[in-house]
Amino acid sequence: MKPALSVIFLTVVSGAGYGLLFWTGVLGAAGALPRDLWFGPAASLLALALAGAGLIASTFHLGRPERAWRAISQWRTSWLSREGVAALLTNIPALAFALAWGLAGEAAAITRALGLVAALAGVTTLICTAMIYASLKPIRQWRAPHVLPNYLMMAAASGAAVLAALAVFWPFAAPARLAAALAVLLFIAAGLSKRAYWRFIDTAPPSATIEAATGLGALGPVRMLDAPNTEENYLLREFRFVVGRRHAERLRTIALVLGFAVPAALAIAGGALAGPAGRVLLPLGAALALAGLFVERWLFFAQATHTVTLYYGAERA
Amino acid sequence: MTAIPKPAADQKKLGLVIDLDTCVGCHACAVNCKEWNAGGYPAPLTDFDPYQQHPQGVWLNRVHTYEAGTGENSRTVHFPRSCLHCEEPACVTVCPTGASYKRAEDGIVLVNAEICIGCQLCAWACPYGARELDEDQGVMKKCTLCIDRIYNEYLPEESRVPACVATCPAHARHFGDLGDPESAVSRLVAERGGYDLMPEMGYKPVNKYLPPRRRPPPQAARAPEPAPAADAGSALLRWVDRVLSR
Numbered sequence: 001m002k003p004a005l006s007v008i009f010l011t012v013v014s015g016a017g018y019g020l021l022f023w024t025g026v027l028g029a030a031g032a033l034p035r036d037l038w039f040g041p042a043a044s045l046l047a048l049a050l051a052g053a054g055l056i057a058s059t060f061h062l063g064r065p066e067r068a069w070r071a072i073s074q075w076r077t078s079w080l081s082r083e084g085v086a087a088l089l090t091n092i093p094a095l096a097f098a099l100a101w102g103l104a105g106e107a108a109a110i111t112r113a114l115g116l117v118a119a120l121a122g123v124t125t126l127i128c129t130a131m132i133y134a135s136l137k138p139i140r141q142w143r144a145p146h147v148l149p150n151y152l153m154m155a156a157a158s159g160a161a162v163l164a165a166l167a168v169f170w171p172f173a174a175p176a177r178l179a180a181a182l183a184v185l186l187f188i189a190a191g192l193s194k195r196a197y198w199r200f201i202d203t204a205p206p207s208a209t210i211e212a213a214t215g216l217g218a219l220g221p222v223r224m225l226d227a228p229n230t231e232e233n234y235l236l237r238e239f240r241f242v243v244g245r246r247h248a249e250r251l252r253t254i255a256l257v258l259g260f261a262v263p264a265a266l267a268i269a270g271g272a273l274a275g276p277a278g279r280v281l282l283p284l285g286a287a288l289a290l291a292g293l294f295v296e297r298w299l300f301f302a303q304a305t306h307t308v309t310l311y312y313g314a315e316r317a
Numbered sequence: 318m319t320a321i322p323k324p325a326a327d328q329k330k331l332g333l334v335i336d337l338d339t340c341v342g343c344h345a346c347a348v349n350c351k352e353w354n355a356g357g358y359p360a361p362l363t364d365f366d367p368y369q370q371h372p373q374g375v376w377l378n379r380v381h382t383y384e385a386g387t388g389e390n391s392r393t394v395h396f397p398r399s400c401l402h403c404e405e406p407a408c409v410t411v412c413p414t415g416a417s418y419k420r421a422e423d424g425i426v427l428v429n430a431e432i433c434i435g436c437q438l439c440a441w442a443c444p445y446g447a448r449e450l451d452e453d454q455g456v457m458k459k460c461t462l463c464i465d466r467i468y469n470e471y472l473p474e475e476s477r478v479p480a481c482v483a484t485c486p487a488h489a490r491h492f493g494d495l496g497d498p499e500s501a502v503s504r505l506v507a508e509r510g511g512y513d514l515m516p517e518m519g520y521k522p523v524n525k526y527l528p529p530r531r532r533p534p535p536q537a538a539r540a541p542e543p544a545p546a547a548d549a550g551s552a553l554l555r556w557v558d559r560v561l562s563r
Contacts, residue, residue: 061437062436064435065434071414077411136411216529220386
């Protein structure tokens with residue numbers, strides 16, 4: 001699959017945004033965030049800003065961006081539509097949480113309850129995003145059972161890293177340390193799960209072969225003699241993307257180091273040191289995590305094989 | 318709505334039956350499809366650089382050519398590929414806007430270009446490559462089964478078939494109601510063992526493909542060696558023939 005940069009940006013940045021919202025809501029409800037008038041609103045607004053930036057970026061993937069609003073109508077059947085609805089609805093508890101934090105105080109029951117609702121809404125949006133991919137039968141690498149938990153873990157890890165990077169600017173060490181510790185655990189879990197996913201897609205059997213796609217297998221092995229057209233076309237540009245596969249191994253290492261290992265190490269160091277050093281290390285870790293996850297998402301597209309390629313001569317997909 | 322309409326007991330399922338035995342790979346179906354539809358329901362079918370070195374554009378029907386089998390037993394099979402108007406079309410259910418829909422009355426899968434946002438998720442969801450983005454119009458294009466021909470009372474009755482079917486010089490394309498077991502296309506499918514493409518995907522395509530007919534192995538098909546004429550050559554040559562044949 002051709003990596004669609006706008007969609008990759010959406011999954012990385014919105015993922016971190018909803019991950020941040022999740023931890024802000026959960027830790028806010030637990031009373032584990034900095035007890036400051038501005039922290040709750042700052043964290044939830046940053047989360048919504050990241051989420052919104054991703055959603056706006058994703059409209060660049062549309063042929064008709066001005067009609068994007070129509071995408072919220074078919075939530076009964078479409079995960080993409082559900083993602084849009086969930087993203088819009090999530091704004092309500094998130095903004096209400098920020099408001100309640102400011103007006104009723106961070107310890108008020110209403111604030112805590114709204115925090116949990118916002119966290120739940122954020123996770124729901126993340127699930128919808130992951131299911132867009134996980135529900136597509138023609139792409140076996142996206143149908144893999146790892147795709148949903150993997151995406152949730154990466155969003156939770158990057159969200160915790162952003163929360164730690166934000167909390168370290170408040171004069172309380174404990175919340176930043178807690179968020180950093182969560183980030184470390186989640187980066188390790190997400191990295192391991194990512195490796196398991198890669199092992200899975202490398203060893204799982206193809207979902208179809210050129211013989212099955214053409215139904216000519218009874219005659220023997222099938223190969224394409226002539227493509228329908230001598231030139232490129234939309235299908236080939238969109239589905240037959242082979243550039244990434246050549247460098248897959250190296251890119252996997254880069255993604256693991258940049259997106260999981262280094263951010264985990266920086267979260268450990270930044271969380272331990274806190275203070276001024278933490279104010280450098282934790283934001284740096286969060287930024288590197290987003291860059292590494294961008295590489296990971298790019299690979300997620302580049303290594304996915306669509307059954308359309310079978311008609312154009314691929315032996316298996 | 319992107320929910321698939323509940324099929325009636327005697328659901329009409331209009332579709333194509335494509336005979337891979339008789340298709341000669343002339344691409345006339347693809348060209349006539351482009352010709353009709355560039356001015357028909359899904360119009361325009363944008364082309365980029367049509368008169369330059371690298372022309373490309375939207376086609377709703379594309380003809381591939383495969384070799385199946387090896388050695389003397391191999392066959393060249395021409396393979397037209399277009400929308401199969403599936404009974405379980407994921408391209409419809411994934412559509413976030415309702416632009417994609419399956420008609421309850423005849424099962425045809427269509428795109429409403431007025432509300433399509435060009436997100437391309439339907440193209441990702443189709444295992445068969447039936448949907449293409451018109452990069453100029455920003456919306457998805459697909460086979461309409463020539464909805465503007467098959468019900469068009471301004472056309473003479475014999476022309477009320479899809480453009481690809483009307484033009485096929487080898488009579489390799491058949492159009493009809495595959496929901497009716499007594500229809501000519503259904504009987505053809507039953508007779509010739511028509512099959513679905515990638516049935517394991519679960520999309521339940523309506524269009525069927527008829528496999529190339531079995532042929533006798535090449536040896537049996539070869540013409541027999543002509544018998545030597547009785548009076549061929551002299552006694553000497555007959556003797557040489559006998560010696561050498563030993």
